[in-house]
Amino acid sequence: MSKDKLNKLDEKKKALEQQLSRIQSDLDHSIDAVKEGVSDTLDPKKVIQKYPLHVFGASLFLGYLLGKDKRSGNNTGGSSSSDGIGSMVGRELKHQLTKRAMRVLMDFVDNKIEDIQQRDSE
Structure with missing residues (x-):
């Protein structure tokens, strides 16, 4: 057992x-x-491809926020060199984001136009 x-x-x-x-x-x-x-x-590429207008709007909004202090004249007068570098980096980042968003937006629009043209030719 x-x-x-x-x-x-x-x-x-x-x-x-x-x-x-x-x-x-x-x-x-x-x-x-x-x-x-x-x-x-x-994945940033897929997010941009899936939502190009949203990303473009977000980049414009971010650019507005980063550039807001410059336009409103909130300079203290005694800016240090690190403020200048930070400002320069911020401007470059804003510029690159805007360029990228515009490129993706234009590619998106071009693809939509091609799709419409292909459907019309069939």
């Missing part, structure tokens, strides 16, 4: 180990799928 019980326990142990292995494998696949989904969702 004790051999029967040992055999049953061995079988249950093997079944549980297989089940645990399957669960771990499924979990690994699920985690990989979530990682891919998150990386795809947060």
